[in-house]
Structures are given as structure tokens and as C-alpha cells.
Amino acid sequence: MNANRWMRWVWPAVPIAGALVVTSLLLILFGAAPLEAFQAMYQGAFGDQSKILSVMAFWIPLLLASTGLLITFRAGLWNIGIEGQIVVGALAASWVALSLDAPAAVLITLEIVAAMLAGALWAALSAVFKTRGNVHEIFSGLALNSIAIILTNYLISGPWQPPEGGTFRGTAPFQPAALLPLYENSRFSPLSLILAVIAFILVVIALRGTFWGLKLKAIGKNLRSAFLLGVSSEREMILAMMFCGALAGLGGAVRTLSWFDSLRQSISGGIGFMALLVVMLSNYRIFLVPPIAFFFSMVLNGSITLQLRTQLHSSLGGILTELMVLFVLLFGDWAKLGFSRKKDDDG
Amino acid sequence: MHIELRDIRKYFGPVKANDGINLVFEGGRIYGLLGENGAGKSTLMKILSGYQSPDSGQVIFDGQTQNFSSPADALDKGIGMLYQDPLDVPAFSVKDNYLLGRDRRFVLNYQSASHELQEMTARFDFQLDLQTTIDNLSLGERQQLELARLLVGGAQVLILDEPTTGISAEQKEVLFDSMRKLAREEGKTLILVSHKLDEVQELCDHAVVLRRGELVGETDIPCPNEKLVEMMFGQIPERSARPEYDKGETVLELVDLRVPTYRLTIQDINLVVRAGEVFGLAGLEGSGQRLVLQACAGLLHPDQGKILLADQDVSGWPYHRMQSAGMGYLAAGRLEEGLIAGLTLEEHVELAKPKHSFFVKRKELYSKTETKIEQFQIVGRPDSNADELSGGNQQRLLFALLRDNLKLILLEHPTRGLDVRSSNWIWDQLYLRREEGTAILFMSADLDEIFERSDRIAVFSGGVMSRVLDTKDTSVDEIGHLIGGQA
Numbered sequence: 001m002n003a004n005r006w007m008r009w010v011w012p013a014v015p016i017a018g019a020l021v022v023t024s025l026l027l028i029l030f031g032a033a034p035l036e037a038f039q040a041m042y043q044g045a046f047g048d049q050s051k052i053l054s055v056m057a058f059w060i061p062l063l064l065a066s067t068g069l070l071i072t073f074r075a076g077l078w079n080i081g082i083e084g085q086i087v088v089g090a091l092a093a094s095w096v097a098l099s100l101d102a103p104a105a106v107l108i109t110l111e112i113v114a115a116m117l118a119g120a121l122w123a124a125l126s127a128v129f130k131t132r133g134n135v136h137e138i139f140s141g142l143a144l145n146s147i148a149i150i151l152t153n154y155l156i157s158g159p160w161q162p163p164e165g166g167t168f169r170g171t172a173p174f175q176p177a178a179l180l181p182l183y184e185n186s187r188f189s190p191l192s193l194i195l196a197v198i199a200f201i202l203v204v205i206a207l208r209g210t211f212w213g214l215k216l217k218a219i220g221k222n223l224r225s226a227f228l229l230g231v232s233s234e235r236e237m238i239l240a241m242m243f244c245g246a247l248a249g250l251g252g253a254v255r256t257l258s259w260f261d262s263l264r265q266s267i268s269g270g271i272g273f274m275a276l277l278v279v280m281l282s283n284y285r286i287f288l289v290p291p292i293a294f295f296f297s298m299v300l301n302g303s304i305t306l307q308l309r310t311q312l313h314s315s316l317g318g319i320l321t322e323l324m325v326l327f328v329l330l331f332g333d334w335a336k337l338g339f340s341r342k343k344d345d346d347g
Numbered sequence: 348m349h350i351e352l353r354d355i356r357k358y359f360g361p362v363k364a365n366d367g368i369n370l371v372f373e374g375g376r377i378y379g380l381l382g383e384n385g386a387g388k389s390t391l392m393k394i395l396s397g398y399q400s401p402d403s404g405q406v407i408f409d410g411q412t413q414n415f416s417s418p419a420d421a422l423d424k425g426i427g428m429l430y431q432d433p434l435d436v437p438a439f440s441v442k443d444n445y446l447l448g449r450d451r452r453f454v455l456n457y458q459s460a461s462h463e464l465q466e467m468t469a470r471f472d473f474q475l476d477l478q479t480t481i482d483n484l485s486l487g488e489r490q491q492l493e494l495a496r497l498l499v500g501g502a503q504v505l506i507l508d509e510p511t512t513g514i515s516a517e518q519k520e521v522l523f524d525s526m527r528k529l530a531r532e533e534g535k536t537l538i539l540v541s542h543k544l545d546e547v548q549e550l551c552d553h554a555v556v557l558r559r560g561e562l563v564g565e566t567d568i569p570c571p572n573e574k575l576v577e578m579m580f581g582q583i584p585e586r587s588a589r590p591e592y593d594k595g596e597t598v599l600e601l602v603d604l605r606v607p608t609y610r611l612t613i614q615d616i617n618l619v620v621r622a623g624e625v626f627g628l629a630g631l632e633g634s635g636q637r638l639v640l641q642a643c644a645g646l647l648h649p650d651q652g653k654i655l656l657a658d659q660d661v662s663g664w665p666y667h668r669m670q671s672a673g674m675g676y677l678a679a680g681r682l683e684e685g686l687i688a689g690l691t692l693e694e695h696v697e698l699a700k701p702k703h704s705f706f707v708k709r710k711e712l713y714s715k716t717e718t719k720i721e722q723f724q725i726v727g728r729p730d731s732n733a734d735e736l737s738g739g740n741q742q743r744l745l746f747a748l749l750r751d752n753l754k755l756i757l758l759e760h761p762t763r764g765l766d767v768r769s770s771n772w773i774w775d776q777l778y779l780r781r782e783e784g785t786a787i788l789f790m791s792a793d794l795d796e797i798f799e800r801s802d803r804i805a806v807f808s809g810g811v812m813s814r815v816l817d818t819k820d821t822s823v824d825e826i827g828h829l830i831g832g833q834a
Contacts, residue, residue, distance in 0.1 A: 211703045218698055222687040228678065229685075229698045229748065230670055 015327035022327075023320045032312055041317065044305025045298040051305075053186035057259055059297035060192045061086070061251035065275035066282075066289050067196070067203050068247030073284055074207060075240040076220030081126045081141025082248045083272030084148035085119040089249025090256040091152060092118035094171065094263040097178035097256075098160060104177040111178065112195075112253055119249020120242040122148070127241035131234040137241070145272075156263060170264040180258040189258040199247055204286055206243075216240055248272065277325045296321050348374050348409055348425060348503045348536060350395075355404035357390050364390040365401070366560040372504070375534040377526060379547035379568065382557035383579055383766035388540050391557070392506050395538075396428035397421030427502030431509045433493040437482045444481055445496050467495040471525035486632060487518030494525070504536040505529065509764075511546060515631055516794075516827055523550050544572050579766075595622025597658070598754050598786035599643065604652035606642045613638050613810045616652070620755070620786040625777070627801030627818075628790040630830055634807035636790040640757045643788065644676040645669035657754055671701070673754035679763065681741045685748075688734035692716055692727055692744060699748040723747040724772070739769040746776055756780060758789035762796060774800055794830075798823055806830055 024034035045055050065082055072079040079085075092114040100107060122144060129135040155171075162172035180189035207213040215236050218226035227233050251271065256263055278296055282288035303317030350372040357365040364387045372378055382388045393399040395406060397415030406413045408424065415421040418428065435444045442460050461477060468475045473491040481489060490510060497505060507526070511519050527550070529535045541547055547554055548569055556564045556578040564578035597619055604616035613635040620626045628636035641647040643654060645666040654662045656672060664672070678684035686695065693716045697707055716729035723743045727736050733744060742765060749756065756777070762770035777787055791797050797804055798818065806813040806829035813829045 209706050211697065211705060211707055214694055214697060214707060218687050218690060218694070221689045222683075224684050225682075225687045226698070227666070228676065229687075229695070230667060230701075231698060232667060 018327045019323040040306045040309040041302035044302035053188040055301045057188040061254045063293045064247045064251035066278040068244035069279045072244045075216040080138045081144045084145035085122045085245040085248035086252040086268040087148035088122045089115035089119040089252025090267040093253035097174040115249040115253035116246040119245040123241040123245025127238040171262045173261045192254045351407040353405040355401045363560040376552045377537045379551035379554040380540045386557040387560040425503035427497030428506040433489040487514035506538045508540045600655040602653040606649045611810045622784040623781045625787045627797040627804045629797045630807030635810040636807040675749045675753045676757045679759040686733040693729045719747040756787045
């Protein structure tokens with residue numbers, strides 16, 4: 001059994017190595033040198049200080065969204081709507097930034113509160129559709145994602161368009177007091193890192209130590225039994241979705257107030273979907289989430305340099321990360337691969 | 348066919364399910380395979396029927412060593428197993444199910460299928476409607492269909508796993524008659540897996556007893572019951588006596604209750620259960636008794652009539668409110684409606700507590716769980732997962748999770764699948780509860796259990812409730828008639 005336990009710990013490295021091998025083969029197929037490409041990617045991520053800060057800045061909203069998803073996944077919910085929750089968070093933060101005049105501290109606090117509230121309410125919609133209307137959260141989430149994006153497009157080409165005229169690209173830059181304080185000349189905001197760390201710690205405590213975390217686990221594993229044991233499944237599901245939505249909304253605020261300086265058309269940049277992949281790759285192990293999110297951020301930022309240096313398209317980074325997820329889903333669970341037989345019931 | 352099992356071993360981790368079993372089965376005889384829960388009966392039969400392979404040992408048919416790749420492979424070689432829950436597909440028609448896995452051509456031959464099925468049903472007096480779908484059949488009818496499928500598939504050896512659980516007395520007679528016919532007239536080998544001694548005595552020629560994975564005895568039938576019990580348990584367990592009780596206040600009262608559901612509507616339900624009383628609901632599965640329990644639990648809501656709990660009108664109260672009002676409900680499916688696979692015993696204990704603090708107090712919880720484990724004699728640790736427990740231990744865990752000082756306990760099949768000793772233990776716990784003034788309302792497919800345990804009995808048949816019978820003034824025979832719908 002020790003060999004088995006040992007395998008269980010080492011095994012997660014195998015699908016990652018597999019993804020690297022397949023990506024290398026793809027590169028060779030297109031006549032590129034894999035080693036050179038990976039080197040370019042590494043240079044793009046860690047080449048100099050500004051690149052490292054850029055990786056950090058991209059990492060934080062992704063980490064916030066992934067952290068929120070740990071809660072919904074624990075409750076057995078597929079919060080595909082996280083993308084829309086990030087977008088409405090950004091919308092709410094932009095609304096405060098565009099419509100209020102106040103000192104930076106007040107403005108930023110209000111922006112963050114508004115973003116978290118908006119994300120939570122957007123997520124609550126999906127949850128209520130599920131508990132009251134019997135609509136699966138995947139479908140309502142997809143619909144709400146589209147609506148959030150359409151709403152963004154309407155706002156930036158209509159009421160919030162810049163003075164020089166709507167371009168579908170974004171609003172005019174916000175007033176400086178509305179933006180998060182940045183580290184030197186980068187897009188990285190230390191404040192956002194603090195918030196993300198607090199959020200992560202809260203989630204760790206909630207899942208590991210609280211009764212609420214236990215209720216979510218029970219719901220996620222067996223809704224009917226949890227209900228019969230006394231768990232109010234409707235309330236907990238709505239709360240779980242709102243918790244995740246609040247963190248996603250915060251991520252949206254970080255995107256719009258530090259990565260960008262205005263509301264843009266693709267404000268999320270697919271971070272929500274990426275966060276789903278991060279959590280799946282971690283196999284729902286909490287402490288694997290921050291490093292994996294960081295790795296994703298590294299690969300995606302590195303790919304930009306890759307395109308500049310070599311003739312390869314930057315989507316290579318996307319291919320690499322998504323192959324990893326695929327490999328993890330296929331081979332990730334050593335216990336389920338059938339090398340070690342599970343105990344059978346004996347009556 | 349002459350079957351020999353030679354030194355069969357099968358271990359699941361530290362558990363020795365089969366530990367060197369040697370057995371011989373001859374053609375033309377009916378064998379009873381006995382043993383308490385977890386004795387290794389199912390494992391042995393799964394090995395014989397190709398569902399599992401042994402860690403070591405040989406299965407030999409007429410001198411030839413066999414190595415099955417699957418149950419279908421085993422059936423090709425003449426071994427058929429009838430599972431407790433027949434392996435059929437509910438939405439399929441009877442004929443489709445029959446052909447499933449048998450007819451391997453592209454176009455199914457329905458004509459020959461009906462022909463074969465008709466021949467089978469006529470030969471064994473099966474009452475099988477060939478035009479319907481599986482979900483309209485009772486468990487007994489599904490069993491008959493599966494039996495026909497196995498026989499036409501060429502089974503020379505038939506293994507029946509607890510075949511009489513949940514079927515009617517009449518269906519049981521038909522089943523036993525056909526088993527006798529198969530053994531006496533066709534020389535087939537039949538193996539009945541059971542822990543009901545009466546059935547083994549009635550049907551079998553020879554009994555084989557397993558205990559803790561080992562063969563502990565064989566005997567020709569008939570033999571004294573005591574001998575079998577001693578082989579099964581090592582010692583004869585005392586039948587738990589039913590202590591007398593003092594009837595207390597009315598705890599539960601149902602007045603002209605009507606509960607409509609998609610499949611069945613029950614109406615005009617009137618009954619009273621008093622503190623300290625055990626009230627049994629008899630009837631075939633799906634006759635309406637489960638609806639009564641679910642209505643009392645607040646899981647189904649009546650559209651007419653009233654439910655009174657301790658003189659308070661609780662009709663329409665949701666389940667969790669009923670729970671706080673002192674109602675405890677145990678459903679039949681242990682891992683579907685009660686326990687959560689993947690959660691530990693500790694976590695179950697924490698979830699089931701009536702009051703909670705924000706943080707889980709791990710140390711306190713651990714010692715509390717240890718106490719429960721000891722008190723309820725559960726074989727497991729506080730950090731074992733509930734799905735790792737055996738069926739009997741899962742049932743004990745469910746009882747451990749019931750809150751204290753309940754007014755009313757509702758039970759579906761409280762001892763289904765448990766051996767005599769575990770059942771007695773469960774009922775002893777329930778008797779303790781009723782000394783606290785708890786009223787117990789339960790349903791069971793086991794008529795003996797209803798008869799032995801209840802103070803009063805009501806029988807359901809097709810959604811209609813019989814008059815309430817006092818156990819002292821009725822007989823199994825009378826209840827049997829009522830179950831069949833004969834008033």
C-alpha cells in the first residue's frame with residue numbers, strides 16, 4: 001500500500017510532463033525547436049522585473065476567481081457563470097469610478113464593495129434559478145455570461161462612451177484617484193495581492209475548519225442525504241454561489257482598476273474559464289491552486305514574448321495549459337486508473 | 348454438472364472475504380448457502396459467476412479449470428446468477444430486456460423472443476405481461492424475467508441471491524416450485540444464498556455455512572434449526588423479547604389524510620400512534636406505506652386531511668421543521684438517503700447534531716464519535732468513510748445519527764439485509780427509545796418482522812389502507828391475505 005500512496009503523490013507530475021511532450025511534438029511538427037520556444041516563454045515571464053510584475057498582476061484576478069471556485073466546486077456546483085460575475089464586478093467598479101468624485105481611499109473602497117456585491121448578486125441569480133426553477137447552473141451561467149458581455153458592449157458604446165465617440169473598445173481612462181495604487185511603473189497593485197491573500201486564507205479556514213465548509217462538502221457529495229441529515233441545501237447553495245461571485249467580482253475590479261485603467265470590451269479576458277481549468281488541474285486541492293494559477297499566468301505572459309521572438313503564435317501558451325488540463329482529466333487520478341482495485345462490497 | 352471450488356481466496360486489503368474455501372456442488376440438487384452479513388457469501392458467488400476473479404484458487408467444471416472474463420462468459424459456460432436487484436433497464440420493454448446481451452445480431456428477433464418467453468412462463472407458471480416495460484413490473488416479475496433469460500441463455504447452474512426479499516408470498520411459491528422443477532426434472536444445480544432459515548429448510552437438500560470467510564460446516568437438510576444457527580453464529584443468539592409497554596399519550600394522528608403523487612395516491616388514511624408504541628405498516632413495495640411515512644416526515648405534503656404531532660397541526664410543515672419538532676426519519680437507501688459516501692463518520696456525527704458552533708471542534712467531535720462508535724458497536728474508526736462500512740455497520744451508523752429525545756421515529760425497512768443478530772440489536776435500540784416515550788412507525792417487506800415487532804399493524808394494498816389490526820388478535824395468514832388485497 002505504500003507504493004500506492006507514493007504513486008498518489010508523484011502521479012500529478014505525470015500528466016504535466018505528458019502535456020509538455022505533446023506540445024514539444026507539435027512544435028517539432030511545425031519545424032520549431034521546442035527548447036528554444038520554452039526558453040523564449042521563460043524569458044517572457046521572468047526575463048526582467050517588469051515581466052515578473054506583469055505575471056503577478058495577471059495572476060491575482062485569476063487567483064481570486066479560482067479561490068472562489070473552490071467554494072462552489074466543494075458544494076458540487078459548476079459555476080460556469082464566473083466569467084459573467086467577473087464582468088459585472090468590473091461594470092460596478094467602473095460605474096463608481098465614472099460617477100463619483102471622492103478621495104482615493106473612499107473611492108477605491110466603494111469600487112471594491114460595489115464590485116463584490118454585483119458579482120455576488122449575479123451569482124445568486126444562477127443559484128436561485130437552480131433551487132427554485134430547476135435550471136442547471138451551467139445553462140443559466142452561460143446565459144448570464146452573454147448578458148454581462150452584451151451589457152458591457154452597450155455601456156461602452158452608449159452611455160459610457162469616451163468624449164471622442166464610441167469605438168467599442170472601451171471607456172475613457174478613469175480619474176487617477178479611482179485606480180488602484182500600482183507598484184512603480186507596472187500593472188501590479190500590492191493592495192490587490194493583500195486582498196487575494198486574505199480571500200485565500202478565508203477560504204482555507206471556511207473549507208477546513210467551519211461547519212459551513214462541512215455542509216458544502218456534504219451537499220456536494222450527496223444532496224439528498226445532506227438534506228435528510230438536516231442541511232438546508234437551498235440556503236447553502238445560494239451562499240456558496242454568492243461567496244464565489246463576490247470574489248469573482250473583486251477580480252473584475254482588479255482587472256479594470258489595475259491591469260487596465262478603464263472598462264474594456266473584453267474586460268475579463270477569459271479569466272473565469274481559465275480559473276475553472278486551474279481548479280480542475282489542482283484536482284480540488286486547495287494549496288495547489290495558487291501555484292497552478294501562477295504557472296498559468298507565467299505561461300500566458302511568456303507566450304507574448306514567444307510570439308515576438310520566434311515566429312510562433314502566442315496561442316501556444318493556451319495550447320500548453322489546456323493540454324495539461326486534458327491530460328489531468330484523463331490520467332490525473334491514480335486511484336481511478338484501475339491499477340489498484342477498489343474494495344468491493346460484501347454482503 | 349459437477350462443480351468444484353478449490354481453495355478459493357479473495358482478500359480486500361486486510362479483510363479476508365474468502366479464506367481458502369473448498370466446496371463441491373452436484374447437479375440435480377438445491378444448495379443453501381448460509382452465513383451472517385459479511386461472511387463472504389456474496390464474494391464467493393461473485394467469483395463463481397465470473398463477476399470477480401479470486402486472488403488464488405480454482406473453479407473447476409466437470410474436471411476443467413475455468414477462468415471467466417465476465418459474467419456473460421460465465422453464462423456461456425453454464426453459470427447464471429440472479430442478483431438481489433435484477434440487472435435490468437427500467438425504461439426498456441420486457442422483450443428488449445430479454446434480448447439485451449443475448450441477441451447479438453443487428454436486427455433483433457422479437458418473434459422468437461416472445462415465443463421463448465411464452466414457453467418459459469407457461470412452463471413455470473410465471474405471471475408475466477410481455478407487452479409492458481420494466482418499470483411496470485414488480486420485483487418478483489422482474490426476477491421471473493431474469494430467470495427466463497438465464498435459462499434460455501443455457502444456465503446449468505443457477506445462483507439466487509436472497510431471491511425472496513421484497514416479493515409476494517405467491518411469487519415466492521412460484522419461484523420455489525420452479526426451482527424444484529429445475530433441480531428434479533432437469534438436473535440443474537441451484538444455489539440459494541439466504542439468511543432466512545425457514546426458506547433453506549423448506550427448499551434445500553443441503554446447506555453450506557460460511558463464517559468470516561471460511562467454510563464452517565455442511566449438513567443435509569432437514570436438520571434442526573439450532574444446528575444451522577450454531578454454525579452461522581458460533582453461538583445461538585437470543586431472540587430479543589418484546590418488552591411490554593404502557594401506552595402513553597397520542598403522539599401522531601393522521602386524519603382523513605390524502606397524499607397525491609404522480610404514480611399513486613393514498614387517501615382516507617386515519618391512524619393514531621401513541622407514545623411507546625411500535626406501529627407496523629405491511630404491504631408489497633409501492634403500495635402506499637412509504638408515502639405515509641414521507642408525509643409524516645414532511646417530505647410529501649397532503650392536499651387533504653391533517654397530520655397532528657403531539658396535538659399540534661403540522662400538515663404542510665417542511666422536513667427540517669419536523670426534524671426540530673422531534674421527528675426522526677430513516678429512509679431505506681443507506682448511501683442514497685441518509686449517509687454520504689466520501690464523508691467520514693465524524694463528519695456525519697457533526698452534520699447530524701441539532702446545534703452547531705461556527706467552527707468545528709475537532710477534538711470534541713473525535714471523542715464524541717468514538718463514544719458513538721462504542722455505543723452503537725460500529726466496526727470503523729472516526730475517520731473512516733461511511734461507504735467503507737459494511738451494510739450492517741452503515742445501518743448502525745444511521746441509528747447513531749438519530750437525535751436524542753425524539754417524539755416520533757419513522758423507519759423504512761429498518762433491518763433489510765441484516766442478519767438475525769444485527770436485526771435484534773437494532774430492535775433492542777428501538778425498544779430503549781420507546782421507553783423514553785418515542786412512538787415508532789415503520790414499514791417492512793419482511794412479514795415476520797412486522798409481526799414480531801409491532802404492537803399494531805396496518806396493511807397497504809394498492810394505495811388503500813386496511814383497518815388497524817392488533818397484533819395479538821391477528822395472524823400472519825390474515826395479514827398475508829390483506830397484502831394480496833383480499834379484505
